[in-house]
Amino acid sequence: MQVSYFAIFLYFYKKTYQLIMMNQTRVVIEGIQPLVENGIFPIKRVIGELVQVSADVFPDGHDVVQAEVLYKKKTSDTWMHLRMQPLVNDRWEATFQVNEQGFYTYKIVAWVDYALNWQHGIERKIADSQKVTSELLEGVHYIDQILTDADEGQQQYLGYLKEIFTDADQYETAISEAVSKNLKSIFKAYPQRILANESAEFAVYVDRNKARFSTWYEFFPRSASETPGVHGSFNDCHRLLPRIAQMGFDVLYFPPIHPIGEVNRKGKNNSTDAHEGDVGSPWGIGSKLGGHKSIHPQLGSVDDFKKLIHAANELGIEIAMDFALQCAPDHPYVKEHPTWFKWRPDGTVQYAENPPKKYQDILPIYFETPDYKALWEELLSIAMYWIDCGIRIFRVDNPHTKPYFFWGWLIHKIKEKHPDILFLSEAFTRPKVMQQLAKQGFTQSYTYFTWRNSKSELMEYLTELTQTNQREYFRPNFWPNTPDINPYDLQSGMESVFLQKYFLAATLSSNTGIYGPVFEQMVHDAMPGKEEYYNSEKYQIQHWDWHKENKLTMLISKINHIRKERTSLQQTNNIKFCHIDNEYLLSYYKFSDDKQDETLMIVNLDPYYKQQGWIQLPLAEMGVREGHPVRVYDLITDSSYIWNKEWNYVELHPSLPYHLFKIYK
């Protein structure tokens, strides 16, 4: 999702020009932050967030320089001007807020401000008791420059200055007015920007808030029936919505809902020979019954689906659709567009493989096809079709096995028309690959959280996500499990691990999700030696007790509701880890931008034993003097403590392995 190409183009054209031609500007603008890949990709924000722009800005010599950030909604014609402030070491900064969805543009303009420079000089000379008659005459020149732009009152004042600056009898008054704040503020209000330099234009993409704060629940609609052995339908799903809403989830993600291929269909536990009645993997999309724009007949009709989307919306839930760009061998595309698949010399079509592994039920799309333009347009039309049905969120299956520039193009095309569409990247792969997908425009991404268990692993990973440049474009979504991943730590089946994992996911990250029924019911049977579920729902219908309530479901609901109330938990980057002298205890402090909401989390990572230790309150970040009492109120247990010291004793048992404190100061 790239923008501002023309601007970048123009910028480099100008830079080129500036460097080989004779360019008179005296100001350098360099090292602009934040940028993603030098500004080729936009940075990301949600509505209401801040963009803190900084840059090295400096002239030759000692003259006074001024700089401003100009920003606007990309579609607007009017730039907002924001004066930058100097920090140290020639670094300047200004911060603006983005308040609308869609693309914003910003740039930096900087110039030697000759009027302010004159005032700065005359001030020093006057302080040095030098006679400044000639300098006052120069002042008249700077006043003349702004006279016509100034308002009436200012014009009167400036006229008066011209008079006294040229009147030897009024010298004392003149030098006092020459250095006045009044004159300075007028000079600042009407900058001449002589020989100004200008940076390239850079882009910010502003999403709706859901991009940053979302709570996902995944289930297979075909397992939604009350009756064992019966294929569930969208109509069955209606019954489940109130419970999901009451538990505090706001995104309901369904695996693919399309017709499932019959050729080479997979049987239970991923076996290659399916038996009569085997329902196949929903990711084996397409059959004689239709493809990516069709719905599996046993789930219902498109109208049923629209009704379900509507009913979910009424309860504050959005339905996220799976966007899985691959085909079963009997998908209609294979006959309609044979060039979109790769054909082997023996006349067979190429199925997916990662040698020596084979996936005979799946045909990858042949993106190298000469007919790629028609292909890309058709794939785009799939997303557009479901958007028209009311879908606003896509969970994209294996995006890393399709070309990056295809995603950049597709997401950009969709965002142009529908800026509120969100994309979750399901790429569990190498870091650079996951980052590239985020750069190309994916709104959120699955993460390595699923495999980060120790205190040091969690701290290191969160620091990478939130304190490096990744914070500008990579929004993590923490899932303890998915239908593909039954991680080793959950295979223990221990309640304490499930309690802890959900708490970590939901309080470390503001985007979180679970593969719901399996997680709630602590299902943990695995394929031997693998992080896969035994009798995985991917290949068969399951029958769940949809009414089940246990300590885990109660605590998930509680945490989800606390997240809705505590703004400090609605973003991920505002995290600060606290010192705590026990390797099993992890503690972190989070805060809303205005610090009106502050929370403190402490987790016992040891599933077996009680752990105790001393936690150091982050007093500096909290703005609290040592000795000032702080009340920490546990929002889970409704108990509270008064802490008077920087270091405080805590003790957590695996039966309830965390505190979620609201801080009162």
Next chain:
Amino acid sequence: MQVSYFAIFLYFYKKTYQLIMMNQTRVVIEGIQPLVENGIFPIKRVIGELVQVSADVFPDGHDVVQAEVLYKKKTSDTWMHLRMQPLVNDRWEATFQVNEQGFYTYKIVAWVDYALNWQHGIERKIADSQKVTSELLEGVHYIDQILTDADEGQQQYLGYLKEIFTDADQYETAISEAVSKNLKSIFKAYPQRILANESAEFAVYVDRNKARFSTWYEFFPRSASETPGVHGSFNDCHRLLPRIAQMGFDVLYFPPIHPIGEVNRKGKNNSTDAHEGDVGSPWGIGSKLGGHKSIHPQLGSVDDFKKLIHAANELGIEIAMDFALQCAPDHPYVKEHPTWFKWRPDGTVQYAENPPKKYQDILPIYFETPDYKALWEELLSIAMYWIDCGIRIFRVDNPHTKPYFFWGWLIHKIKEKHPDILFLSEAFTRPKVMQQLAKQGFTQSYTYFTWRNSKSELMEYLTELTQTNQREYFRPNFWPNTPDINPYDLQSGMESVFLQKYFLAATLSSNTGIYGPVFEQMVHDAMPGKEEYYNSEKYQIQHWDWHKENKLTMLISKINHIRKERTSLQQTNNIKFCHIDNEYLLSYYKFSDDKQDETLMIVNLDPYYKQQGWIQLPLAEMGVREGHPVRVYDLITDSSYIWNKEWNYVELHPSLPYHLFKIYK
């Protein structure tokens, strides 16, 4: 000094196109190193140095990718191809050597290599005992692609492969040949580069070796006479050349040699009222006798100067000229080009000032003039004039008070015609400013070394210069003193400080220099409370004992000659500090690229007392196992030690406060 603007322009055009249009390439190329400001400025090298190019290169999915660096002399039509090697985490690398002066260009090309990918896949399938008859047929396709390009012997072999790949009876032979190294090397030799991606083109500027390794000596030619009170001349200078050469200096830098202004001429010790006979500051350039293209009549004629340049060259010394772009009030330019100066409302011309300070003997050039194009061309013509007289090195006075883009333009213009010209930037100012001048093309720069005295200061500064991106474009030149700077530590006049300072300058940095006679003779009288010389030679003629020899001059000579022999001391970036358990002892290890020359320096920074401690040899860098004896030979004292251990005892007295060990393994 920028190049490859058009290439950058084209790159961003292509990137733009790639991102919004449909682009089929599957490979990302990002994070290219080394670059200066994203490639806007060239990196710098000297002849024979290496350029180690690295980048993130990765395709979507799991296919085999290949990448190469293409590089060439900018003026050449032929790219050299160099295959990159994968490191970890999708990082790739290749290294090439630059062997000619001038601009080089490089870029990266990367592609999914379908032929190698086929071989990789079939190899895994064969290892998995899968039948690969169909894959062998695919192999024929990849063979056909390269058949016409291959040489005769290869064609025979490939024809044979086609035969056995399609013959069921030769299946065993076929699968053995399919995975052969022979076939792999042929595929590698004829890459198809299908849907390849290509980076921008980036520039390297290659200087002659003097840019990296130079030993400067500064004196005022007007003080060169043997007779006290007599104005020295170029003819006097001839007499001094052999001594300077024998001491191991190879650059002789003269302060400005032009006519000196008479209006507002400065007197002794920078006083504003000059007396009869005061010679004025050489930096107050221009009078009725001429300007920047004239020579002070008392120094001699242009022919005398050319003769001196020639005589110096014969002794291996280059004369560096001062390029000081400012004018005395009576400089001919002031009348000829009044718009090149700023005129005040009271009709006077603007002299230099940094309020409240005034420099009435100097007029700054008014770079904001509308006539700037003629101005720039005239300033360029000054440099060109002296280049035509034989000058190859300019020491540029206060470049930071002239526009950066002027320097970029001027240096580029000169280098285009004369790639061997070197520029030393005399900017003792803020870090970003000094770095910008280096980016714009200055070959070398004065540094903060002059004020870095403690062990931690020196280590921190050298680490910044040699281990950050500055190493790519900022070449330090270490001067313990200049006519402008009599630093506090030298004001002590202690021999141990002078000994230590020269050693540090000349062994930490491969470019070094001294304001010679003053330093050698340990002159240290200062203006009270200032880091300025009392009776500074800037304002008066001095009479030196040009034959003086002392311990300091002997050691300067010795060090200079060691530098000429030890290639490890001829570059600055190859430094590794060694642990040594004494805060007054500083130790560093340097090595030539091929590690054929290794030196180890140990300095006592305490001018008063003997210091002792244990130094840890950098065994890993030296490639030495612990316990293996190492002989360290002190090139200063011609004594040697055998060290068997990692930690070794050293002891240094201020009377000879350093070891300069050559390492024998």
